[in-house]
Amino acid sequence: MHNTDKLKRILHKENLRYTQQRQEVWDEICASDEHQDAEGIYNSLRKRQVNVSRATVYRTIDVLVKNNLVRRLNLDDGRSRFENKTGIEHHxxxxxxxxxxxxxxxxxxxxxxxxxxxxxxxxxxxxxxxxxxxxxxxxxxxxx
Amino acid sequence: MHNTDKLKRILHKENLRYTQQRQEVWDEICASDEHQDAEGIYNSLRKRQVNVSRATVYRTIDVLVKNNLVRRLNLDDGRSRFENKTGIEHHxxxxxxxxxxxxxxxxxxxxxxxxxxxxxxxxxxxxxxxxxxxxxxxxxxxxx
DNA sequence: TCCTCTATTGAGATTGAGTCTCAAAGAAGT
DNA sequence: ACTTCTTTGAGACTCAATCTCAATAGAGGA
CATH class of the missing domain: 3.30.1490.190 (Ferric-uptake regulator, C-terminal dimerisarion domain)
Structure with a gap:
């Protein structure tokens, strides 16, 4: 299943709307395997001219985590890091x-x-x- | 070895002074096995009329953790919890x-x-x- | 015991990740 | 296109933790 479809599926299940911003945040997490934190995701998006607010980055991540598309990692460095959890074995x-x-x-x-x-x-x-x-x-x- | 001696030993090793406040913080951590957080330790001390500032609680904990008298636990609830690590098996x-x-x-x-x-x-x-x-x-x- | 030299302390300011607010913008069904 | 209801963005706010700096107090020497 394509990444866009995975996103649309959970948004529908949660009665949430499909928006450009949510797609961009999810794309960024899928595109990188560097365990970025929220600020890193926000900066990566801005760097490629995508206008998404910090608040939206955090809100979108919460939805993705809740629905198992993304895993939140706490590596004892004072902020959460995130990884795409789909199509990947547990580790x-x-x-x-x-x-x-x-x-x-x-x-x-x-x-x-x-x-x-x-x-x-x-x-x-x-x-x-x-x-x-x-x-x-x-x-x-x-x-x- | 008595708790006070353990504290004095690490303070001496670190070239730090033995103070009433440091003793009180260490006592409180030794007295409780409830995995208290820094705020909890601070409140417990105030409740029994011990005047120690929040800053001193945090600073003392750092010394204790660095010297293996105390373990810092991160239980994913947004604050550190602490347990006396001396005379206790790893778990x-x-x-x-x-x-x-x-x-x-x-x-x-x-x-x-x-x-x-x-x-x-x-x-x-x-x-x-x-x-x-x-x-x-x-x-x-x-x-x- | 007193002195001197430093380290320590406390009160409050500051930081930084993350959350909340609310008016404006935008999905999606009709 | 219209309506309804959700989402967004900017910035205010929260909360644990850290920092600042003047006042306080250990600890060794006289």
């Missing part, structure tokens, strides 16, 4: 504390274990956060 | 989305697996965040 993140490089990982065994652990404690998991912070061994990383 | 958290109940869990196998995964990706882990958000089955939980 968690490893973050370099020096260069802020973000890479993705996924381990089915860990996923199953955490579900079991939660159940043993009387919880039904809705979502989880699993982030590994450390130092990468990349030559270009500033701490080398 | 992660399960949080009920309805009643915000927090319980702790720890699984050695998962810990080892995440270290291995990070190494495979060229990272040396410094710290990790592993949080399970869901719904508890507690009778008293508001969503029942």
């Amino acid at each position: 968690d993140h490893i973050v370099c504390l020096d260069c802020r490089k973000i890479i993705e990982f996924m381990d089915g065994t860990i996923e199953k274990m955490q579900t079991r652990i939660a159940k043993e404690q009387g919880f039904e998991i809705v979502r989880h956060v699993h982030q590994l912070f450390g130092r990468c061994l990349d030559e270009k990383c500033p701490n080398k | 992660d958290h399960i949080v009920c989305l309805d009643c915000r109940k927090i319980i702790e869990f720890m699984d050695g196998t998962i810990e080892k697996m995440q270290t291995r995964i990070a190494k495979e990706q060229g990272f040396e882990i410094v710290r990790h965040v592993h949080q399970l958000f869901g719904r508890c089955l507690d009778e008293k939980c508001p969503n029942k």
